[in-house]
Amino acid sequence: MSTRRLLALSPVNITFVYLGFGILWIATTDSAVVLFVADPDVAAFLQTIKGWVFVALSAGLIFGLTRVRERRLEQSEQRLRTATEQIQVLHRVLRHNIRNDVNVIHGYVDMVYDELDTSESKAKLDHALERSRRIATMSDKIRILGELDITDETYGTVDLVRVTERCLEEASFEDTPDITVTSTVPERAPVQATPAIRHGIEELLENAIEHADGADDAVRLTIEIRRTNGEIELVIADDGPGIPPHELAPLEAESESELRHMSGVGLWIAKWVCEVHDGTIDVETGNDGTSATLRFHAATEPVSVEAAIERARESLPDSAPVPA
The missing domain is CATH 1.20.5 (Single alpha-helices involved in coiled-coils or other helix-helix interfaces)
Structure with a gap:
C-alpha cells in the first residue's frame, strides 16, 4: 500500500x-x-x-x-x-x-x-x-x-445575558410598532467567547424586525436563555411570516451557488460568529414563524468567598455548630 x-x-x-x-x-x-x-x-x-x-x-x-x-x-x-x-x-x-x-x-x-x-x-x-x-x-x-479572528482560540468570559440585553436596547424596535418582545433570561449566563458574539445576535434581531415589517398582524418576538448539558442556548423566536426556504437552503448546505444563494449576508454572519466561537446555530422556519438557537460553551465563574461560606453552611447538618 x-x-x-x-x-x-x-x-x-x-x-x-x-x-x-x-x-x-x-x-x-x-x-x-x-x-x-x-x-x-x-x-x-x-x-x-x-x-x-x-x-x-x-x-x-x-x-x-x-x-x-x-x-x-x-x-x-x-x-x-x-x-x-x-x-x-x-x-x-x-x-x-x-x-x-x-x-x-x-x-x-x-x-x-x-x-x-x-x-x-x-x-x-x-x-x-x-x-x-x-x-x-x-x-x-x-x-x-x-x-472575527478565525485563528484566535483564546476566549474570555462573556455574559450572554448582558450582551443580549444590550442588543435589544440598540435594536430599532421603535420603527416597528407591531412587534412585541418578551424575554426569559437568568441573572447571568457566562459563556466562553469574545464580545464579537453580539454581531450574531444583532443580525438575528434585525432579521426578525425586517420580516415583521411584512407581516399582516402584530409579531411576537421571544428571547430565551437556558443552560443545557454544559452549553448555554440563546433562542430567538418570532411568529412572523417566516424566512423563505430558498434563503435558508445555502445555510443548510453550507455553500452558495448561482441557483442557490441568499439575498443578504446576515444569516451567514450569525453562522460564522457561532463557528468562530466553537458554537453552533440552528434555524427553523415555517408558516408559524422562525426560531434560531445559538449554542455556546458555558464558562466557569470563580466562586466568591461569601458564596463558598454560604454553601458550606448549607451543607452542614442542623446539629453541627456553625462558626461565627
Missing part, C-alpha cells in the same frame, strides 16, 4: 492495518526461525534482531506518516492565511471603496430627484435609491468580518 493511499485511510483503519502487519510479521518471522534454525542461541539472537527490525520499521512508518501529516497541516495553514488575507482585502474594498462610491451615487441621485417633475421618474429614482441603500448596508455588514 502506498503512503498516499495509507494517509487516505481513517485513523481506525490505519490502526487495523498496522495491527495486521504486526501480527503477520511476528507469525511469519517466528515460524521461519523455528523452521530453519535449530540452535537455541542463534534462534534467540535472530529473535532479538527481528524485534529491533520491527521497531525500526515501526519508527520509520510513524515518522513518515507524521511528516506527511505535518506537511499537509502546513499547507492547510498557508491556505488559511491566504483566505484570511482575501477576507481582509474584501473587507477593505467593500468598507471603503464601494461605500464611498455608493455615497457619491446616492448624492447625485438625490440632486436629480429634486429636479424631476413626473411621479413615474421619481418612482424609478426611489428604486435606485433603495438599491444603493442596500449596497451600503451590506458593505457595513461585511466590516464585521474584520472583527
Whole structure:
C-alpha cells in the first residue's frame, strides 16, 4: 500500500492495518526461525534482531506518516492565511471603496430627484435609491468580518445575558410598532467567547424586525436563555411570516451557488460568529414563524468567598455548630 493511499485511510483503519502487519510479521518471522534454525542461541539472537527490525520499521512508518501529516497541516495553514488575507482585502474594498462610491451615487441621485417633475421618474429614482441603500448596508455588514479572528482560540468570559440585553436596547424596535418582545433570561449566563458574539445576535434581531415589517398582524418576538448539558442556548423566536426556504437552503448546505444563494449576508454572519466561537446555530422556519438557537460553551465563574461560606453552611447538618 502506498503512503498516499495509507494517509487516505481513517485513523481506525490505519490502526487495523498496522495491527495486521504486526501480527503477520511476528507469525511469519517466528515460524521461519523455528523452521530453519535449530540452535537455541542463534534462534534467540535472530529473535532479538527481528524485534529491533520491527521497531525500526515501526519508527520509520510513524515518522513518515507524521511528516506527511505535518506537511499537509502546513499547507492547510498557508491556505488559511491566504483566505484570511482575501477576507481582509474584501473587507477593505467593500468598507471603503464601494461605500464611498455608493455615497457619491446616492448624492447625485438625490440632486436629480429634486429636479424631476413626473411621479413615474421619481418612482424609478426611489428604486435606485433603495438599491444603493442596500449596497451600503451590506458593505457595513461585511466590516464585521474584520472583527472575527478565525485563528484566535483564546476566549474570555462573556455574559450572554448582558450582551443580549444590550442588543435589544440598540435594536430599532421603535420603527416597528407591531412587534412585541418578551424575554426569559437568568441573572447571568457566562459563556466562553469574545464580545464579537453580539454581531450574531444583532443580525438575528434585525432579521426578525425586517420580516415583521411584512407581516399582516402584530409579531411576537421571544428571547430565551437556558443552560443545557454544559452549553448555554440563546433562542430567538418570532411568529412572523417566516424566512423563505430558498434563503435558508445555502445555510443548510453550507455553500452558495448561482441557483442557490441568499439575498443578504446576515444569516451567514450569525453562522460564522457561532463557528468562530466553537458554537453552533440552528434555524427553523415555517408558516408559524422562525426560531434560531445559538449554542455556546458555558464558562466557569470563580466562586466568591461569601458564596463558598454560604454553601458550606448549607451543607452542614442542623446539629453541627456553625462558626461565627
